[in-house]
Amino acid sequence: MRILQIPEDVSIEISNNDIVVKGKLGTVKKNVAMEAVEIKKEDGKITINPKSERRQSKSMAGTVLSHIENMFTGVTKGWTYTLKILYLHFPMTVKVEKEKVVISNFLGERTPRVAGVVGDTKTEVKGDQIIVTGPDIEDVSRTASNIERATRIKSYDRRVFQDGIFITSKGD
Numbered sequence: 001m002r003i004l005q006i007p008e009d010v011s012i013e014i015s016n017n018d019i020v021v022k023g024k025l026g027t028v029k030k031n032v033a034m035e036a037v038e039i040k041k042e043d044g045k046i047t048i049n050p051k052s053e054r055r056q057s058k059s060m061a062g063t064v065l066s067h068i069e070n071m072f073t074g075v076t077k078g079w080t081y082t083l084k085i086l087y088l089h090f091p092m093t094v095k096v097e098k099e100k101v102v103i104s105n106f107l108g109e110r111t112p113r114v115a116g117v118v119g120d121t122k123t124e125v126k127g128d129q130i131i132v133t134g135p136d137i138e139d140v141s142r143t144a145s146n147i148e149r150a151t152r153i154k155s156y157d158r159r160v161f162q163d164g165i166f167i168t169s170k171g172d
Contacts, residue, residue: 002048002065007072012046014039019068023075026120026135030067036060074135081144082169083130088162094130096123101130101147107156107163115150118142130165141170 006012013020019039020029036057040047048065050057073079085094090108094101101123104112117123119139123132130147134140144167151164 002061004046004048004065004068006041006044006046007076010072010075012041012068014041019071021068021071021075023072023135025075025078028071028074028136030071032064032067034064037064039064070137074137078133078135079137079140080169080171081132081140081167083132083144083147083165084168085128085130085165086163090163092163094125094165096125101150103147103150103165106151107153107161113150115146116143118146123147129168144170 007023010021010023012022017031017034018029019032020027036051036054037060038049038051040049046068048061048068050061085092087106090105092106093104095104096102096117099117101115101117102112103115106113119134119136121132121134121136121139121143123130123143125131132140132144132147134143147165148167153161153164
């Protein structure tokens, strides 16, 4: 049995397999398979019980607990990933356009590379850094990963061509 305190200014709704957490920074919705876990909300606390004594049920209870804690952190403090823009050969330009990040002149390429922005994630470019913020850790990390992956170099020697965009810090 695991008990989790619900923070102030946060509301949580649990129905079937959906968990919805609302806070000052937004709303996070997650679909969690709860065949092995029973979740109860009472008196400002959430109780997570495994339905059996099997190891799988106990580990699923811990996983659901971690997901809910991450959701609480996301709607109260938010999640932030910082990426650094590095170039040695050709100066690249990075712009944010609606639901995508456009990287131009990467290694002198004429065609811009594009990375998608996932969910309610906000992306901004400040000098040689890209700051990705949002309430859902999965959306924020996936957006940062898309940006990093868009500048992956495959056909050149990595020791010589160190250009790219790299994740430098992650967390709340």
